[in-house]
Amino acid sequence: MPLPTAPRAVLIDLAGVLHIDDQAIPGAVRALEALRASGLPLRFLTNTTRSPRGRIVASLQAMGFDITADEIQTAVLATRRLVAQRGLHPHYLVHPDIAGEIGASHATPDAVVLGDAGPHFAYDALNTVFRLLMQGLPFIVMARNRYFMARDGLTLDMGAFVAGLEYSSGRQAEVVGKPAEPFFRTVLDELGVAPADAVLIGDDLADDIGGAHAAGIPGILVRTGKFRPADEHHPTHRPAAVVDDFAAAVALLAAA
Amino acid sequence: MPLPTAPRAVLIDLAGVLHIDDQAIPGAVRALEALRASGLPLRFLTNTTRSPRGRIVASLQAMGFDITADEIQTAVLATRRLVAQRGLHPHYLVHPDIAGEIGASHATPDAVVLGDAGPHFAYDALNTVFRLLMQGLPFIVMARNRYFMARDGLTLDMGAFVAGLEYSSGRQAEVVGKPAEPFFRTVLDELGVAPADAVLIGDDLADDIGGAHAAGIPGILVRTGKFRPADEHHPTHRPAAVVDDFAAAVALLAAA
Structure with a gap:
C-alpha cells in the first residue's frame, strides 16, 4: 500500500512513537512541531488503557508535546x-x-x-x-x-x-481499539478524510500497521518502542515505509 | 478406539473423577474398592500442580480412598x-x-x-x-x-x-503432563502393559481422553467434574465410552 503523494491527515500512535514511559523519544517534540507547521490535521490513537485521557495528555504536555485532549482517541x-x-x-x-x-x-x-x-x-x-x-x-x-x-x-x-x-x-x-477497523474509521470520518489519503505512524506491526492497512490506511513503521528487527521481514504485514523514528517519518512525509 | 475385552491396567484421573476439592464423588470410594478386588494394576495420573504428591495422597486417604503415593504420577x-x-x-x-x-x-x-x-x-x-x-x-x-x-x-x-x-x-x-504422550507411556512402561490393553478414566475430554487416545489408550469419559454436555458431541475427541461417574466406569469394566 503506497503512501499518498499529498496526505490529508496523519494518525499517530503515542507510546513507542512519541515517548517511552515519561521520556520523549529524541527528536520527537521538534518533529511534531514541524508536522504541525505543515497544517495537516493530526490525530493520536492509543491502545494504552492504564490511564485516563486527561493524564495521558498531561504527561505528553509535560514532555513538551503540543497535543490537546480532543486530538486523542483512546481505546x-x-x-x-x-x-x-x-x-x-x-x-x-x-x-x-x-x-x-x-x-x-x-x-x-x-x-x-x-x-x-x-x-x-x-x-x-x-x-x-x-x-x-x-x-x-x-x-x-x-x-x-x-x-x-x-x-x-x-x-x-x-x-x-x-x-x-x-x-x-x-x-x-x-x-475495540487498534487493530479494529471502526477505531480508525471513526477518526477519519470526523476529519472527512478517505483512508487512502491518510497516513498512520506506529511502532506495532500487527496492531498499528496491520490494523491501518486493513482499514485502507498506509502505515509507516518506526524502529523505536516495541519495534524488533524481525518486524521488517514479516510475511504478511508490510508497512508502506520503515524509518528510524518519528522525526524520520515526518521528514519522509515532508519530502513526499 | 474400542475398550479392550480384558484390560490389563486402569489409569485414573483424580480431580473430577474421584473427588471435587476435598469431597469424594458419591460411590467413588466403594467403586475403587471393587476395582481393587479385581486385581488389576491401577495408576493415578494428575495434572494438579498446586499441591505436592504427599498432600494429594493424604487428602485422598482422608476421603477414604485406598491409594498409595507410588501409584500416583503427577505432572x-x-x-x-x-x-x-x-x-x-x-x-x-x-x-x-x-x-x-x-x-x-x-x-x-x-x-x-x-x-x-x-x-x-x-x-x-x-x-x-x-x-x-x-x-x-x-x-x-x-x-x-x-x-x-x-x-x-x-x-x-x-x-x-x-x-x-x-x-x-x-x-x-x-x-509435560497430560495430554503429552510420554506422561502416559512412562506409566505403562513401568507396568509393562501395551497402550491398547489399558483403559483411562477421566473427566477432561481434551487432556485425559484426547491425550490417552493419542498415546493409543482407550478412554472412558465420566459425566462428573469438569464434564459439560457438549463434550459428548465433540467433532474429534470421541471417548470409547461415556458414563455417568466413576462407579459406572468400574461397572462397565467389570462387565467387559
Whole structure:
C-alpha cells in the first residue's frame, strides 16, 4: 500500500512513537512541531488503557508535546461509546485508574469488558471473568496488544490475558481499539478524510500497521518502542515505509 | 478406539473423577474398592500442580480412598524428572506449596518452567517469565488444562496463563503432563502393559481422553467434574465410552 503523494491527515500512535514511559523519544517534540507547521490535521490513537485521557495528555504536555485532549482517541473512550451505543451493563476488569472514565461494574452484568489492568491483573479477578464468559456473556476487550516497550524493556500487555481467557473459555473477544477497523474509521470520518489519503505512524506491526492497512490506511513503521528487527521481514504485514523514528517519518512525509 | 475385552491396567484421573476439592464423588470410594478386588494394576495420573504428591495422597486417604503415593504420577514429579534428565537450571513460576518438591529457581536460568500457581499468578511474575521467553529460553509447562471443577464451580486453570504467554511471546510451550504422550507411556512402561490393553478414566475430554487416545489408550469419559454436555458431541475427541461417574466406569469394566 503506497503512501499518498499529498496526505490529508496523519494518525499517530503515542507510546513507542512519541515517548517511552515519561521520556520523549529524541527528536520527537521538534518533529511534531514541524508536522504541525505543515497544517495537516493530526490525530493520536492509543491502545494504552492504564490511564485516563486527561493524564495521558498531561504527561505528553509535560514532555513538551503540543497535543490537546480532543486530538486523542483512546481505546477506553471508544469502549465507553460502544457500551453506551449497545446499552450494555458490563462487568469491568480494568485498571483502577480508569474506573472514573469507564464507570463502575454492574452487579448483574450482561457483558464483560477487559482493559489493561496491568499489575492489577490478579487470579481471582480473572476467574470471575472466566466464569461470566462460561455463562455466555459477550466478551469485549479494549485491546489485545502482545507487549509494549517500557524503560526497563519489553513488557507484557493485556493481549496475554485476552488470549488466555479465550483459550480457557473457548470464547472469542471483540476488540475495540487498534487493530479494529471502526477505531480508525471513526477518526477519519470526523476529519472527512478517505483512508487512502491518510497516513498512520506506529511502532506495532500487527496492531498499528496491520490494523491501518486493513482499514485502507498506509502505515509507516518506526524502529523505536516495541519495534524488533524481525518486524521488517514479516510475511504478511508490510508497512508502506520503515524509518528510524518519528522525526524520520515526518521528514519522509515532508519530502513526499 | 474400542475398550479392550480384558484390560490389563486402569489409569485414573483424580480431580473430577474421584473427588471435587476435598469431597469424594458419591460411590467413588466403594467403586475403587471393587476395582481393587479385581486385581488389576491401577495408576493415578494428575495434572494438579498446586499441591505436592504427599498432600494429594493424604487428602485422598482422608476421603477414604485406598491409594498409595507410588501409584500416583503427577505432572510436578514428571517435570522434576525431565529437568534432571536434561540438566536444566530453570526459572520456576509455580505454586509456593510445591516449591519444596520442584526446587528453587536459578539466578541465571536456562529454561522457564510454569506450574499452576493458582491465586499466586501475579502480573509481575508473569512479566518476568515473558521477558525470559523473549530472550529465547525454552518454555516448559506442567500442564495446559483450560479449567477444572471446584466446589463453587468451573475454575480457571493454568492453561490460560500458558496460552497468554505463548500469544505475547510468540513462543510455543512444551507440555509435560497430560495430554503429552510420554506422561502416559512412562506409566505403562513401568507396568509393562501395551497402550491398547489399558483403559483411562477421566473427566477432561481434551487432556485425559484426547491425550490417552493419542498415546493409543482407550478412554472412558465420566459425566462428573469438569464434564459439560457438549463434550459428548465433540467433532474429534470421541471417548470409547461415556458414563455417568466413576462407579459406572468400574461397572462397565467389570462387565467387559
